[in-house]
Amino acid sequence: MSDTPTQNERVKCLIIGSGPAGYTAAIYAARANLSPVLYEGIQPGGQLTTTTDIENFPGYPDGVSGTQLMEDCRKQAERFGTDIRMGTATAADLSSAPYKITIEGHKVIEADTLIISTGATAKYLGIPDETKYAGMGVSACATCDGFFYRKKVVAVVGGGDTACEEAIYLAGLAKQVYMIVRKPYLRASKVMQERVMNTPNITILFEHNTIGLYGEGGVEGAHLVKRMGEKDETRVDIAIDGFFLAIGHHPNSTIFKDYLETDEVGYIKTIGNTPKTSIPGVFAAGDVADPIYRQAITAAGSGCKAAIEAERYLAEMGEMLPPQ
C-alpha cells in the first residue's frame, strides 16, 4: 500500500492509542486475524510511562515500572502481527462506515472498525503563570522532570493518588516537597496517605490554593491563599524551584465529539457494560470512556472487550462491507 498523502488506506481494525487499552485491544484483534493497525499517539505507552512503579497490576508480585509494563504489552501486540505506527489522529469522520481517521493532518485511514483508546491528559489549574513558566519549573509529570529537582524544593498540587505518588517520588530526589491540597483532607487511598504521612520531607499544606507563581527566568516560588473565600483567608508565599500539577486528567475525545455522546467532562459514553458506542463498529476503551475506575487493569479489560466486539461486528457485517 502506498503511503502517499492523497491515497487513503483501508483497514479492518484501527486502534488509536497505545496505553493498556490500546495494546490489549491490539493483542486480541491480532490474534483474531483482524490485522489491526495501531497509532501510538502523542505519548507512546500512554500515561503509565509517566508513572513510577505499578504495584497493583496482577502478575507482578514485586511491582513493575510503568515503562516496562507498556514495553512488554507493545512487544506482545507486535508478536501477533499488530502494525504499530507512530502518529496521532487529528480528525475523524464517523458519519458512515468505513470510518475515516486523519493522521497528522494528511493521511486518511478508512477503518471498518475503530477502537478509540486515546486515554486522558493531565489537567492544569488554568492560571496564566502555568503557561508563562511552562518548561521553566512547571510540570505535570514528576517521573519525566523530577530529575531536574534533585536536592531542591518542589510543590505538588492535588490530594489524590496521583499527587501522593508524585510527592513520594519527588521526595526521593528533592530536599523538600510541599503538597498543596485545597481541601482539609486527602482524597487518596489510605495506603498512599500513610506513605505520604511517613515521608519526613513531605509537608502537606491543607486548604491552600495556588493563585500565581513568581521568579526571574524560572519558578522561584508560589503565591498561595489559605482558606480562600473564608473570613480568616490568608496569603502565603512559598519558595520553590518546581511546581508539579497532579489534579487529574481530561479525556482525549475532542475529535470524536461531533459524532459520539460524551458526559459533561468529555468521557465517551458506552452502552451498558460494553465498549460499544452509539455508532456500530466504533468502540471506546480505557480512560477515554471511564470516569470511574481509570486503572491500567480496567483499561486493559475494556480493550479486550473492544477487540472481541470488533471481531463480532465484522463477522456479522462481513457480507455487507464493501470489498477491501
Ligand code: NDP
Ligand atoms: P483524582 O481526581 O482522584 O484527584 C485529583 C486531586 O486534585 C483531588 O485532590 C482534587 O481535589 C485536586 N484538584 C482537582 N482540581 C483542582 C484544582 N483546580 N485546584 C486544586 N486541586 C484540584 O485524580 P488522580 O489523578 O489522583 O487519580 C485518578 C484515578 O486514578 C483515581 O481513581 C486514583 O485512585 C487512580 N490512581 C491510582 C494509582 C495507584 O493505584 N497506584 C496512582 C494514581 C492514580 P478535591 O479532592 O478537592 O476534588
